[in-house]
Amino acid sequence: MKSAVHVFWVGIVLLIIAGVGLSFVSSTRPGQLDGFAQCLDEKGAVFYGAFWCPHCQATQALFGRSAKYLPYVECSTPDGQGQLATCKEKGITQYPTWIFADGSVLTGERTLQELSAKTSCPLPGDVSTDTEVVEGSTSQAQ
Secondary structure: HHHHHHHHHHHHHHHHHHHHHHHHHHOOOOOOHHHHHHHHHOOOOOEEEOOHHHHHHHHHHHHHHHHHHHOOEEEOOOOOOOEOHHHHHHOOOOOOOOOOOOOOEEEEOOOOHHHHHHHHHOOOOOOOOOOOOOOOOOOOOO
């Protein structure tokens, strides 16, 4: 009985070590959209959002591990009750808002294909093309 308990705990420890090792290996691999997110930045696109905004979170989730390369600007104050001066100066009134180098603006959740078309940044060939726009509109920056 005592050796069965010992084997059980050794097995648990090994599972924990394996889980930590796998999470480390998977987090160090490049994301599928790293190049695309970096291209958006290089082309002058800027993504304005707020940490509490579910549409901003969905946009970041579209990019998976590659979200760290997005040209993202946080607009919310830490308490979630106000807007930072940078976003006020840009006239950001909706989240998410994308402002492009040509001055055009897209608001709401956008598809990867829309962002690609707007910036001429190529998408990897194995990216799904059935992502839908949840809400938003296109307008010209003032």
